Amino acid sequence: xxYVLQNVVFPLDRAEHILPLYVALETxxxxxxxxxxxxxxxxxxxxxxxxxxxxxxxxxPASYWRHWSRIAEVRLTVATHGNGTIQLYRSSAAGxxxxxxxxxxxxxxxxxxxAQLDSFDDGGWLWFDVTAGAEDVTxxxxxxxxxxxxxxxxKASLGITTFNKPGYCRDTLSALAGAPELLEYIDRIFLIDQxxxxxxxxxxxxxxxxxLGDTLQIIRQPNLGGSGGFSRAxxxxxxRPESEFVQLLDDDVAIEPESIRRSIVFAxxxxxxxxxxxxxxxxxxxxxxxxxxxxxxxxxxMWRPVDDETMPHDFAASPLRxxxxxxxxxxxxxxxxxxCLIPVAALREVGxxxxxxxxxxxxxxxLRAGKAGFATVSMPGVALxxxxxxxxxxxxxxxxYFHARNRIVxxxxxxxxxxxxxxxxxxxxxxxxxxMAMQYYPVAVRAQALRDVLSxxxxxxxxxxxxLATVRAFMGTFAETSSYKDPKETPQTRLGLxxxxxxxxxxxxxxxxxxxTASTLLRLWFHNPSGSSNExxxxxxxxxxxxxxxxxxxxxxxxxxxxxGKNVYVRDRAQYRRMLHESLALHRQLKREWPTLQKRxxxxxxxxxxxxxxxxxxxxxx
Numbered sequence: 001x002x003y004v005l006q007n008v009v010f011p012l013d014r015a016e017h018i019l020p021l022y023v024a025l026e027t028x029x030x031x032x033x034x035x036x037x038x039x040x041x042x043x044x045x046x047x048x049x050x051x052x053x054x055x056x057x058x059x060x061p062a063s064y065w066r067h068w069s070r071i072a073e074v075r076l077t078v079a080t081h082g083n084g085t086i087q088l089y090r091s092s093a094a095g096x097x098x099x100x101x102x103x104x105x106x107x108x109x110x111x112x113x114x115a116q117l118d119s120f121d122d123g124g125w126l127w128f129d130v131t132a133g134a135e136d137v138t139x140x141x142x143x144x145x146x147x148x149x150x151x152x153x154x155k156a157s158l159g160i161t162t163f164n165k166p167g168y169c170r171d172t173l174s175a176l177a178g179a180p181e182l183l184e185y186i187d188r189i190f191l192i193d194q195x196x197x198x199x200x201x202x203x204x205x206x207x208x209x210x211x212l213g214d215t216l217q218i219i220r221q222p223n224l225g226g227s228g229g230f231s232r233a234x235x236x237x238x239x240r241p242e243s244e245f246v247q248l249l250d251d252d253v254a255i256e257p258e259s260i261r262r263s264i265v266f267a268x269x270x271x272x273x274x275x276x277x278x279x280x281x282x283x284x285x286x287x288x289x290x291x292x293x294x295x296x297x298x299x300x301x302m303w304r305p306v307d308d309e310t311m312p313h314d315f316a317a318s319p320l321r322x323x324x325x326x327x328x329x330x331x332x333x334x335x336x337x338x339x340c341l342i343p344v345a346a347l348r349e350v351g352x353x354x355x356x357x358x359x360x361x362x363x364x365x366x367l368r369a370g371k372a373g374f375a376t377v378s379m380p381g382v383a384l385x386x387x388x389x390x391x392x393x394x395x396x397x398x399x400x401y402f403h404a405r406n407r408i409v410x411x412x413x414x415x416x417x418x419x420x421x422x423x424x425x426x427x428x429x430x431x432x433x434x435x436m437a438m439q440y441y442p443v444a445v446r447a448q449a450l451r452d453v454l455s456x457x458x459x460x461x462x463x464x465x466x467x468l469a470t471v472r473a474f475m476g477t478f479a480e481t482s483s484y485k486d487p488k489e490t491p492q493t494r495l496g497l498x499x500x501x502x503x504x505x506x507x508x509x510x511x512x513x514x515x516x517t518a519s520t521l522l523r524l525w526f527h528n529p530s531g532s533s534n535e536x537x538x539x540x541x542x543x544x545x546x547x548x549x550x551x552x553x554x555x556x557x558x559x560x561x562x563x564x565g566k567n568v569y570v571r572d573r574a575q576y577r578r579m580l581h582e583s584l585a586l587h588r589q590l591k592r593e594w595p596t597l598q599k600r601x602x603x604x605x606x607x608x609x610x611x612x613x614x615x616x617x618x619x620x621x622x
Contacts, residue, residue, distance in 0.1 A: 003265075024055055053142070060076075086111055086129070095326070100113075181257075281383050288313070303363055358402050493556075494536075497541070539559075
């Protein structure tokens with residue numbers, strides 16, 4: 001029997017701006033460019049042109065299949081019409097391309113290639129090119145298959161958690177309804193709607209719901225954050241005998257249905273159950289990849305890409321074939337829950353999400369699952385489009401509370417570094433930067449985060465439905481939280497918009513950084529600021545306003561990261577003194593009590609991630 005591992009697909013909307021993720025049309029000298037995509041599964045190669053499938057979505061990530069499954073050989077089947085040549089290529093872990101086999105095709109025919117996977121463990125992809133002769137060649141279908149049966153055959157349930165993103169969710173459901181080849185692998189679609197702008201009220205929803213039928217189940221509940229919504233989807237999935245996996249999807253995304261199918265197929269074939277994570281492509285810059293494989297560094301207990309210099313990566317500027325760093329097999333510690341498939345077996349063994357509301361619930365779960373033997377595979381060719389963190393101010397708004405609290409809680413649960421390693425030093429430094437940059441609101445909510453951590457693990461479940469309202473209530477007392485959206489009402493600045501050469505990195509380092517920090521902290525402690533908030537001194541674009549540039553001003557106007565408005569930062573010595581003292585005291589206390597807190601949180605973990613605990617939370621709050 002033949003099993004399809006990966007279909008060759010083309011863009012759903014045939015949009016030219018995302019073509020580099022699917023095809024690469026090599027135009028000869030004096031040739032003319034053409035639109036190669038005909039349908040979802042068909043493409044045309046113009047005469048004397050070469051169409052390469054050495055692309056993110058259509059190359060076959062051989063090294064991942066070699067390492068994580070028992071498959072020893074894969075077959076490529078290509079159906080074509082016209083006269084030309086098909087070339088099968090492979091790459092090494094270093095990104096060196098090698099022609100494996102070439103076949104001449106004529107008229108209408110189906111061509112098969114066999115490729116052994118025994119030399120792909122450290123890295124490498126497989127792909128094919130089609131070169132047309134004097135006339136066009138049409139690719140009518142192509143797919144990668146195996147004759148080996150999967151290790152498991154269960155379906156997946158999808159868990160989509162949303163809060164007032166109904167348009168995105170409607171579009172996701174529409175894409176799912178239009179992908180019958182994917183729905184064969186889906187047991188249920190659980191849409192956990194926690195908002196007030198309801199998905200079911202969207203135009204066109206009734207038709208989509210009719211197409212999906214009983215597969216779609218809408219669940220309404222209060223806003224318990226991502227962890228509350230995803231845990232609800234986990235609980236519902238655990239009650240479905242046919243569901244062997246739960247596929248978590250964020251709400252503000254655009255999906256590639258074939259990616260979801262691939263993640264399920266890969267999970268079925270994994271030698272032992274694994275979490276299968278999807279990569280994040282930028283919704284605003286669709287060929288730009290922001291997340292490939294991520295790890296949590298032990299000492300600072302902070303997430304980062306495995307290779308900081310590789311990400312983000314723009315496939316329009318640097319195709320897969322000419323990007324050697326993307327040909328290595330890279331292992332991950334965790335994958336964001338914008339797209340992550342989790343085996344039900346892992347849920348039964350390690351529990352559900354910890355009640356984080358948002359932030360760090362995905363990383364903490366993957367670390368917990370990893371310790372129990374469920375590895376996380378961030379799978380190439382499996383991705384969706386999501387608004388990247390580059391266009392967000394989530395370290396400055398109410399989310400700063402959850403960033404701080406949940407990172408520390410995750411470290412208490414998983415870090416083996418004495419007293420959290422350099423985490424508390426790094427956390428204290430974050431406060432100092434905010435204070436020197438006149439950003440008092442994030443320091444206030446971060447202080448609340450530390451107080452909550454010090455109170456013990458019980459606050460996680462007690463505060464789950466109220467933490468957001470609590471930290472948002474701080475906003476009214478801080479000037480920088482008010483955004484000016486109307487240019488006519490925005491304050492004028494004395495010095496105007498500041499211009500900087502972004503190709504030059506002028507950030508202070510070494511002794512210059514230490515001197516700037518120390519001298520600024522002392523100056524702000526002893527000297528009252530001058531100037532007026534009604535007339536900020538200067539204006540900055542968000543990317544031009546790091547803390548060390550703002551230290552020389554007493555008031556500034558800064559554009560929001562998403563360009564939705566402008567905020568005024570005003571220096572306040574009394575606020576600065578009080579918050580600096582509080583931050584230093586809280587971090588000292590946290591360091592002193594770290595061993596005790598670590599025991600308390602680790603002891604409480606099995607209870608507050610258990611299905612029974614989440615069932616109680618949901619019954620109490622819903």
